[in-house]
Amino acid sequence: MKRHGKPSRQPHTKEDSSRRTELMISSILRYGVTLSAMVIALGMILLFFRGNSASKALGMSAVLQYPHSLGAMLRGLQSLDPSAIVELGLALLIATPVLRVASSIVAFAWSGDRLYTIITLLVLILLVAGMVLGYGAG
Amino acid sequence: MMSPLVIQFFLLLGVSVLAGGIGSLMGLGGGMIIVPVMTLFMGIDFRIAAGASIIAVIATSSGAAAAYVRDRLANIRVGMFLEIFTVLGAISGAMLVGILNARVLYLLFALVMLYSLLPTSGKILREFRPRPSPPREADLSAGSVRTDKIARLLSLDDEYYDPTLDKTVFYHLRRVPLGAGIMYMAGLASGLLGIGSGAFKVLAMDSVMEMPIKCSTATSNFMIGVTAAASAGIYFSRGDIDPFVAAPVALGVLAGSFIGARLLPKIAGIWIRIGFLAVIALIGVQMLLKGCGVSL
Numbered sequence: 001m002k003r004h005g006k007p008s009r010q011p012h013t014k015e016d017s018s019r020r021t022e023l024m025i026s027s028i029l030r031y032g033v034t035l036s037a038m039v040i041a042l043g044m045i046l047l048f049f050r051g052n053s054a055s056k057a058l059g060m061s062a063v064l065q066y067p068h069s070l071g072a073m074l075r076g077l078q079s080l081d082p083s084a085i086v087e088l089g090l091a092l093l094i095a096t097p098v099l100r101v102a103s104s105i106v107a108f109a110w111s112g113d114r115l116y117t118i119i120t121l122l123v124l125i126l127l128v129a130g131m132v133l134g135y136g137a138g
Numbered sequence: 139m140m141s142p143l144v145i146q147f148f149l150l151l152g153v154s155v156l157a158g159g160i161g162s163l164m165g166l167g168g169g170m171i172i173v174p175v176m177t178l179f180m181g182i183d184f185r186i187a188a189g190a191s192i193i194a195v196i197a198t199s200s201g202a203a204a205a206y207v208r209d210r211l212a213n214i215r216v217g218m219f220l221e222i223f224t225v226l227g228a229i230s231g232a233m234l235v236g237i238l239n240a241r242v243l244y245l246l247f248a249l250v251m252l253y254s255l256l257p258t259s260g261k262i263l264r265e266f267r268p269r270p271s272p273p274r275e276a277d278l279s280a281g282s283v284r285t286d287k288i289a290r291l292l293s294l295d296d297e298y299y300d301p302t303l304d305k306t307v308f309y310h311l312r313r314v315p316l317g318a319g320i321m322y323m324a325g326l327a328s329g330l331l332g333i334g335s336g337a338f339k340v341l342a343m344d345s346v347m348e349m350p351i352k353c354s355t356a357t358s359n360f361m362i363g364v365t366a367a368a369s370a371g372i373y374f375s376r377g378d379i380d381p382f383v384a385a386p387v388a389l390g391v392l393a394g395s396f397i398g399a400r401l402l403p404k405i406a407g408i409w410i411r412i413g414f415l416a417v418i419a420l421i422g423v424q425m426l427l428k429g430c431g432v433s434l
Binding site for chain 2: 022029030032033036037040041043044048066069070083086087089090091093094095096097098100101104115116119120122123126127129130131132133134135
């Protein structure tokens, strides 16, 4: 009897492989968080040692400004603005579960589960729609 | 270098580590603790606080979610199907937070907070009066006739292996529409208040849809990250995520829950849990008062 029970059934290869896929997808979450955390930490360290563009112009005691949109963040990244780097890390963090959902779509499609391919696709569409909505509301 | 912003940064970091530790110890989301601290004691705008908190929720839940899938406890189909409703709720909530009066937000937060304390107090009470809850009747009979039509249609029924019972338990879901409705509310709370709404999700799955508690908890943890990402995406594109607040909070809560999960269970005793519960109840009351316009 196996410890921490995985039920011992007849090995069903398709199910086993879709389970392996699922496990792989789940590790996306963990790696995504680790990467994001590192980028955020990097940005914060740079911020303390270099200050960002606003603080240089206005002095550290002034309210530090930060990029307020995706476009501004990308521009900030070009000049290696630390607060833009921090924002990139935050954006990566937000993207991680979204990426996970997208991977599930592929996994369901690959295992021939049409219903859940559609359901998961719907979730992804909603996620993206929300972000677009927010952009307009800013 | 000691500008007020640097002080605020380290303060946020320290508080977040504590919140992450307490949260993982008590089974509460860190968001429940960190948002009141930021808004009540540090004077941070509610939207900024909620935005920072929701980032932290993504970080902590994503880190843990992999384990639940690995243990075959989380039901991914159920999770994905219900995500439709939580994400819709999260979008509604995140859009509403720009419109609603701050006092209403405090009131709602207090209500959700005090409601979420119930399962935690239940856990503490059970330690005083140990009474193992028997598995539900429906769980033990494989092929029970009480299958909900929608659950069958969507292949939501499943099985899992429970090591404590030493058998494979089949389960069937019921009242799926009601469960979906509660999931919408859970998403609403998440987008509006910057919390994970794990308590609501478990309520929907465990009490309403009759999924075994271990699977409900695991699936809830699996879902929280996606719901939070929905809210966070909106906050982000609206510019409500202040990196100087969100970064220390996210890193702090992540570190705190990591430490909490590893070290504290060995040290903490039942009285410490009661103490934390009292502190959080106190904070809940303060949020309530602030919602009613009283500032202490």
